[in-house]
Amino acid sequence: MWFVASQFEMRGGREFSRPYSFAGPFLYSQEGMSTTPNKPAAPNKPVAGKKSDQGFVYLPLIAGWLVPGGGHFIQGKWVRGTLLAVSIVAMFVLGLAMQGKLYTSAQDILSLLGMAGDLGSGLLYIVSRGLGLGAQPVQTTVADYGKVFIVVAGLLNIIAAVDAHNLRTGRKS
């Protein structure tokens, strides 16, 4: 395919003269190059996945926070949701089984951070508090492991909820 190029070309919105003296138009070949022209990208279109504009966009984030894997379940990602739910719930339950402590107040900065991590588990934390689980103080090394398991389960649940939100917005496929 042959194209006719002008003697002048546009660079940055300004018109420049070519540095050599060439009178009139010239031809060049596009053979060996891609013959399909580049399509202009759609404006504001997410790259990774498809996006649905219907519904509340933060629903997967909230559902994923309240119920581990819930944000993936409501988007039909059953396998991912199940694996996330099993991992996070197992970690939380194992933490309680090791007599790990649930943070109930934010008296100092460490308690505040621990409580923020615990709150990441959503309904698991609320129900466990309601049932009076994790109320005993940490007295053994294993109970200290359990406390860490509970906090990390909450933090992993936040990561999973944000992942569900990214799926919803199309940032991830």
Added chain:
Amino acid sequence: MLHPSHFAAVLLFALFASTVFGITMRDTPRRMVRYGAYCFALFIGSAIVLSWVMFLIAR
């Protein structure tokens, strides 16, 4: 009450954390599995290396 050993607790922690990392940090199932296995190996490997370092420091 559950009484796992320290290493068993590390194994459980690494398994669950690697599963979540793999699913949330990669896009395709194949890459999820690879990244999850990579994180699991790093968790376990770093725990073993740090254990030996602390053992040698404490001597």
